[in-house]
Amino acid sequence: MIKRGPGESDFTSALKTYAKRIGNYAAVEIPVYASESAFLQTLSRHRSRTVPYLVLLDSRGKQFASEQFAELLGKQRDQGQQKIVFAIGPADGWSDDARRQANLLLSLGTMTLPHELARVVLSEQLYRAFTILSGHPYHTGH
Numbered sequence: 086m087i088k089r090g091p092g093e094s095d096f097t098s099a100l101k102t103y104a105k106r107i108g109n110y111a112a113v114e115i116p117v118y119a120s121e122s123a124f125l126q127t128l129s130r131h132r133s134r135t136v137p138y139l140v141l142l143d144s145r146g147k148q149f150a151s152e153q154f155a156e157l158l159g160k161q162r163d164q165g166q167q168k169i170v171f172a173i174g175p176a177d178g179w180s181d182d183a184r185r186q187a188n189l190l191l192s193l194g195t196m197t198l199p200h201e202l203a204r205v206v207l208s209e210q211l212y213r214a215f216t217i218l219s220g221h222p223y224h225t226g227h
């Protein structure tokens with residue numbers, strides 16, 4: 086368990102817990118950008134080296150069962166994908182321009198979540214996906 090630091094929200098400490106667990110399976114970075122354009126600019130710099138698989142979180146996107154989500158990650162890994170970027174959008178959602186650049190629009194459900202909670206749910210599902218792929222008993226089904 087990771088303790089909540091001073092000034093940290095419950096969401097932040099939950100995120101740190103899952104990020105640490107994911108770290109057993111893959112390198113994780115959780116940068117925060119001042120704006121959508123700052124994020125897209127950084128991404129275009131990445132693209133000149135290795136092209137990341139870009140997943141934008143969007144409640145209107147595609148929904149997956151946890152097993153299907155694990156399958157998607159496993160497929161990317163098996164195809165030699167070096168980097169997957171998962172991005173939570175700004176308060177007013179992603180622009181059409183950003184949505185066009187995505188390889189996948191991923192929905193965690195049709196209800197709108199606060200961005201900090203969406204980040205925690207995503208991190209838990211990423212951890213779950215890695216445990217499914219590795220046969221770890223964390224995921225026992227529905």
Ligand SMILES: C[S@@+](CC[C@H](N)C(=O)[O-])C[C@H]1O[C@@H](n2cnc3c(N)ncnc32)[C@H](O)[C@@H]1O
Pocket residue numbers: 141142143144145172173174175176177178179191192193194195196197198199200203
């Ligand atoms: C507070 S929400 C933005 C809500 C925005 N006003 C809208 O109606 O789309 C901030 C970000 O959290 C993420 N988010 C919130 N709920 C989500 C969900 N159910 N599935 C996927 N992402 C979600 C999205 O990335 C969204 O851009």
